[in-house]
Amino acid sequence: MRIQPRQHLLDIWRATARASYSPDSGDWLWGGREPANSISDAEQLLCIMLPATEIPRFRLDRPNRADDEVIRSLRLLGDAVDIPRLMVRVMIDYLEKYTRPNGSPDFSGGSYFSPADADDKPEDEQIDLDVVEGFTSSISLMLAALGFVKVFRSEVERIDIRSDLNKLEGLANQRLSAAMVGLVRSFTINAFDMESVSGRALLRTVNQERRNPRRVTEELQESLQDIAAGLRDLNVGVEQVEGLDRPGRLFECGWSWGITKGAPVVVGFDSAGLQRDGYALDAPYLYFTVVALDSIAELFSERTRRLGLLNDDHQKLASTLRLRFDLVQQYWATIASFGVGRWPLEDIPWRTIDEKESDYYSLLVTSIAARDLAVRRDTDTDLSRLGRVLIELANRGRITRRAFEDDPAIRLHEPGVPIDLEGTEALGPPLTWVASDYAPLLLKRVIFVASQINDIEMRAELLALADSVWDHIAERRMSDGAGNYRLWDQPKGAYRTVTRMFEQTSWHHTVRVVESLVFAATMAGSAPLRSEPLALLVKDLIAEAEHLLDRELLEGSAQSGRALRDKIEEARQRVVRSREIMADRPGSAVALLLSVLRELDDLEAARPAALGDA
Numbered sequence: 001m002r003i004q005p006r007q008h009l010l011d012i013w014r015a016t017a018r019a020s021y022s023p024d025s026g027d028w029l030w031g032g033r034e035p036a037n038s039i040s041d042a043e044q045l046l047c048i049m050l051p052a053t054e055i056p057r058f059r060l061d062r063p064n065r066a067d068d069e070v071i072r073s074l075r076l077l078g079d080a081v082d083i084p085r086l087m088v089r090v091m092i093d094y095l096e097k098y099t100r101p102n103g104s105p106d107f108s109g110g111s112y113f114s115p116a117d118a119d120d121k122p123e124d125e126q127i128d129l130d131v132v133e134g135f136t137s138s139i140s141l142m143l144a145a146l147g148f149v150k151v152f153r154s155e156v157e158r159i160d161i162r163s164d165l166n167k168l169e170g171l172a173n174q175r176l177s178a179a180m181v182g183l184v185r186s187f188t189i190n191a192f193d194m195e196s197v198s199g200r201a202l203l204r205t206v207n208q209e210r211r212n213p214r215r216v217t218e219e220l221q222e223s224l225q226d227i228a229a230g231l232r233d234l235n236v237g238v239e240q241v242e243g244l245d246r247p248g249r250l251f252e253c254g255w256s257w258g259i260t261k262g263a264p265v266v267v268g269f270d271s272a273g274l275q276r277d278g279y280a281l282d283a284p285y286l287y288f289t290v291v292a293l294d295s296i297a298e299l300f301s302e303r304t305r306r307l308g309l310l311n312d313d314h315q316k317l318a319s320t321l322r323l324r325f326d327l328v329q330q331y332w333a334t335i336a337s338f339g340v341g342r343w344p345l346e347d348i349p350w351r352t353i354d355e356k357e358s359d360y361y362s363l364l365v366t367s368i369a370a371r372d373l374a375v376r377r378d379t380d381t382d383l384s385r386l387g388r389v390l391i392e393l394a395n396r397g398r399i400t401r402r403a404f405e406d407d408p409a410i411r412l413h414e415p416g417v418p419i420d421l422e423g424t425e426a427l428g429p430p431l432t433w434v435a436s437d438y439a440p441l442l443l444k445r446v447i448f449v450a451s452q453i454n455d456i457e458m459r460a461e462l463l464a465l466a467d468s469v470w471d472h473i474a475e476r477r478m479s480d481g482a483g484n485y486r487l488w489d490q491p492k493g494a495y496r497t498v499t500r501m502f503e504q505t506s507w508h509h510t511v512r513v514v515e516s517l518v519f520a521a522t523m524a525g526s527a528p529l530r531s532e533p534l535a536l537l538v539k540d541l542i543a544e545a546e547h548l549l550d551r552e553l554l555e556g557s558a559q560s561g562r563a564l565r566d567k568i569e570e571a572r573q574r575v576v577r578s579r580e581i582m583a584d585r586p587g588s589a590v591a592l593l594l595s596v597l598r599e600l601d602d603l604e605a606a607r608p609a610a611l612g613d614a
């Protein structure tokens with residue numbers, strides 16, 4: 001990749017510090033393009049906390065070991081000792097700010113909710129509704145906070161700081177429990193008959209060969225029977241759904257936009273606070289399903305396990321969510337790749353069961369399918385097909401192709417894809433959620449698929465695509481100015497026909513860019529792909545090099561001068577080193593061995609002349 005994630009993240013940290021902190025007053029400045037809300041404020045903190053907890057060189061929780069360049073990027077916040085103390089204080093402020101008077105955490109969407117009709121004004125009860133992205137952003141932030149506390153506590157002795165750490169830990173544990181309970185109660189299963197509008201829409205999607213619908217329904221039910229059995233066994237936070245295995249019965253599963261209407265209370269978790277009534281449509285939304293799956297995956301990450309961040313209540317809730325996670329991923333991967341010919345996912349754009357279609361929905365389904373296919377398939381074939389879909393989505397989204405006048409694809413980015421929040425009309429005018437993260441989500445998925453694939457040519461093609469997507473995202477960085485701070489998002493930077501100009505930072509978009517760069521940094525730090533032809537070549541080169549070394553010793557080089565003996569020993573050490581790294585880095589091993597063979601050939605060529613002189 002040409003992307004330089006370290007440098008870009010340092011630039012983002014400098015800009016985030018400028019946008020978020022007043023050194024004169026010592027106050028943290030909440031809000032950006034949208035007025036402050038529980039999600040935006042969490043995203044603002046995650047712009048710093050996500051790299052600080054996911055990338056070792058960016059860690060802030062061990063002041064004595066902090067990287068000098070990293071600290072310099074946040075110098076507006078203080079030095080290596082001041083910065084972690086400030087972040088503790090700010091995270092406590094966040095947790096207290098978004099705790100309701102009754103002591104329960106607040107996960108409301110606030111200013112992220114938009115009226116479907118621009119002339120309408122949402123009621124206070126509507127903007128106060130908890131939303132799935134409120135749960136997921138809190139899970140990410142609380143895991144970051146708890147890990148930060150666990151490490152930083154071992155670095156400090158002052159009583160007042162340890163007291164703040166204990167307070168942060170207690171509040172974060174409660175909010176994490178409440179967020180996980182919210183996700184459990186937002187899970188939904190939507191069953192319908194094959195002859196219904198939803199059933200016919202799903203069959204049109206999966207029936208790429210245009211075969212008999214009833215036969216396709218039977219095959220689909222057979223493919224989904226294990227998933228249906230797992231869903232029938234769910235008994236926490238969801239109403240039982242009957243007839244999933246009935247002939248002609250189809251279903252979807254995933255997460256709604258918020259707590260579903262009539263969702264049962266999850267018993268046994270009083271520490272999570274009051275469990276509010278739900279209003280969300282009892283049916284899955286692709287967008288909220290994707291963000292839910294991403295956050296649940298963090299509960300089982302290596303860092304979460306290594307630091308032991310989940311207490312007993314968290315562990316129970318995590319097990320409940322893990323089961324839903326597995327079932328949902330298997331379901332959507334099955335739907336996306338159903339059949340023996342062209343996949344439904346390859347029939348772009350994706351059409352939902354409520355007859356809506358968009359390239360953005362194709363990207364969301366790809367996001368779900370990618371993780372499942374990476375784990376469950378034995379070859380690169382399926383991942384390569386996903387890679388081709390991502391390449392096509394980049395073209396169709398006018399990221400790697402020039403947009404034309406009045407190109408409808410631009411609406412994927414500005415104003416974004418509106419998502420109707422069905423159920424909000426019970427409290428006032430219908431509300432929508434606008435998703436405009438097509439480009440950073442595409443970059444994140446391209447990097448993920450590239451990191452999982454073993455085909456060198458396909459990986460190279462996807463990494464080239466990642467570079468192109470990043471170039472597009474970089475064009476949308478806001479220019480310096482009041483409230484901008486060179487963060488995101490300014491679509492007009494990439495699309496000249498866009499008329500709207502933004503003056504404030506969107507933390508929602510900026511944190512999506514940060515997530516993508518963290519993915520890129522993780523991949524950059526991983527081992528390169530192993531080339532089998534190079535691995536075979538290494539074995540042959542080692543055999544030749546060792547034979548020539550033995551012959552050189554036999555011919556008397558070992559009895560020559562000290563300089564020559566040192567050269568022979570150095571060559572021998574490089575052969576040993578090449579053997580050590582040949583499994584993971586055969587290309588590097590080849591380079592070492594070629595240098596050894598060249599030197600040995602020089603010695604051999606010089607020997608006749610030396611003998612003649614004698």
